[in-house]
Amino acid sequence: xPGRILQINFKFSxxxxxxxxxxxxxxxxxxTLAGLRWKVWIMNEAESEAGGIYMFEDxxxxxxxxxxxxxxxxxxxxxxxxFSVKQFDVMDDVTKTTRGPV
Numbered sequence: 265x266p267g268r269i270l271q272i273n274f275k276f277s278x279x280x281x282x283x284x285x286x287x288x289x290x291x292x293x294x295x296t297l298a299g300l301r302w303k304v305w306i307m308n309e310a311e312s313e314a315g316g317i318y319m320f321e322d323x324x325x326x327x328x329x330x331x332x333x334x335x336x337x338x339x340x341x342x343x344x345x346x347f348s349v350k351q352f353d354v355m356d357d358v359t360k361t362t363r364g365p366v
Contacts, residue, residue, distance in 0.1 A: 266356045268320045268321070268322055268323050268352070268353065269317065269318065270317075270352075271315070271348075271351075272318070273314070274344045274346055274348070275312050275346040276343055277344075277345070280307075280309050283307075286343075290338070293334055294334070297329060297334065299326075299328065300318060301320065301321065301365075304316060304317045319365070
């Protein structure tokens with residue numbers, strides 16, 4: 265069942281503990297996001313960079329998230345900057361071969 269991958273990276277300007285607390289407070293909101301199958305939270309503390317890899321049901325679900333209030337809340341956070349937002353189709357057959365969660 266192909267889906268749509270969303271990759272978002274950004275810089276953060278708070279301590280790791282502050283970032284973890286903020287992420288924890290939003291995790292429940294992401295868990296109930298329509299069309300989201302899963303999200304992997306990513307962190308490169310040495311570079312003050314974080315983000316997420318998301319698997320959505322389809323492009324419409326990605327669009328709804330990016331245009332919705334949760335994305336607006338994240339993008340407008342004063343401790344986050346330099347956002348990179350990329351979308352990808354899933355190569356279903358070869359991903360299954362390599363045990364990707366599709």
